[in-house]
Amino acid sequence: MRKIWLDTDPGFDDWLTMLLLSANPWLEWLGVSVAAGNAPLDVTYDNALRIKAHYGLDVPVYRGCAEPLNGRQETAQCILGEAGMRTTGASLPPVAAAAPDLHACDALIAAIRRHPGEITLLAIAPLTNVATALLRAPDIAARIKEIILMGGSTDQGNHTAAAEFNIYADPEAADVVFRSGVPLRMFGLNLCRQLAVTGAEVAQVREVGTQRSDWLAGYLEGYLRIRSADGGVPMPMYDPVVALYLRWPELFEFKPAHVAIELNGRFTRGMTVCEFRVPQRAAANVEIAVAANGWLAMQHLMEDLLPAIS
Ligand code: BDR
Ligand code: CA
Numbered sequence: 001m002r003k004i005w006l007d008t009d010p011g012f013d014d015w016l017t018m019l020l021l022s023a024n025p026w027l028e029w030l031g032v033s034v035a036a037g038n039a040p041l042d043v044t045y046d047n048a049l050r051i052k053a054h055y056g057l058d059v060p061v062y063r064g065c066a067e068p069l070n071g072r073q074e075t076a077q078c079i080l081g082e083a084g085m086r087t088t089g090a091s092l093p094p095v096a097a098a099a100p101d102l103h104a105c106d107a108l109i110a111a112i113r114r115h116p117g118e119i120t121l122l123a124i125a126p127l128t129n130v131a132t133a134l135l136r137a138p139d140i141a142a143r144i145k146e147i148i149l150m151g152g153s154t155d156q157g158n159h160t161a162a163a164e165f166n167i168y169a170d171p172e173a174a175d176v177v178f179r180s181g182v183p184l185r186m187f188g189l190n191l192c193r194q195l196a197v198t199g200a201e202v203a204q205v206r207e208v209g210t211q212r213s214d215w216l217a218g219y220l221e222g223y224l225r226i227r228s229a230d231g232g233v234p235m236p237m238y239d240p241v242v243a244l245y246l247r248w249p250e251l252f253e254f255k256p257a258h259v260a261i262e263l264n265g266r267f268t269r270g271m272t273v274c275e276f277r278v279p280q281r282a283a284a285n286v287e288i289a290v291a292a293n294g295w296l297a298m299q300h301l302m303e304d305l306l307p308a309i310s
Pocket of ligand 1: 014
């Protein structure tokens with residue numbers, strides 16, 4: 001069984017990722033570290049606890065860093081609303097707050113030291129927790145099997161013209177991770193745009209007809225309506241691509257590249273500058289997903305999702 005750890009900032013697409021991971025019988029899911037990102041940490045942590053409780057996830061959830069490395073917080077609440085995820089239906093009911101536990105970065109460090117060379121770290125949030133763990137315990141870089149991340153882009157951004165949200169929200173953290181020497185696999189916007197959510201998926205979720213599917217259908221419809229008020233324009237599927245890759249790696253193609261994070265540009269801060277001319281111009285530090293069978297990936301996503309909400 002492949003050992004995994006998830007770093008996340010729920011976020012609706014983070015939620016879908018959690019459901020797909022829990023449906024994958026070949027994974028041993030060791031823990032979840034929650035980062036600030038789509039919303040401030042209090043909100044993303046609360047969302048993670050609600051998802052865990054209402055969807056029966058059997059995994060420890062830890063609270064991580066509240067602020068990016070440079071202290072200037074950026075959220076996606078301008079698009080997603082206060083709760084960091086939009087719904088056209090009922091909100092996930094609140095759950096009792098868990099007593100403060102081990103800090104997420106310390107829990108992650110301990111897990112990596114307990115299982116050297118075995119943990120695949122899935123990072124689908126701003127990279128604050130991952131970078132903090134690497135800075136706090138430099139020995140773990142050589143002990144992480146691989147980091148698979150959703151973030152960046154080989155072409156346009158989404159939060160700005162140049163930058164994807166997860167990288168823009170903490171470029172200094174991304175810089176630490178991309179220079180860490182840990183084997184990296186990057187799923188950027190260029191790839192995620194090849195997988196699309198439409199009204200058909202909302203209808204399939206709604207048809208399941210349970211309390212869990214009703215909640216999820218409302219949020220899925222809210223997610224679809226980020227793009228267009230009536231939900232008529234397909235919406236790219238972001239974070240779940242990492243879970244789909246673990247289950248169906250044959251659906252994706254990669255190219256080695258050197259990625260540098262722009263930290264200073266007036267218009268380009270948070271951009272992932274991708275040099276594919278490796279090793280001639282630079283040593284590769286990442287495998288970038290460049291192509292996917294998006295249609296089949298969405299079919300598989302629904303095959304795993306529907307039983308998880310019935
Ligand atoms: C990424 O940003 C967040 O809003 C999503 O959860 C995803 O991780 C997409 O740019
Ligand atoms: Ca996310």
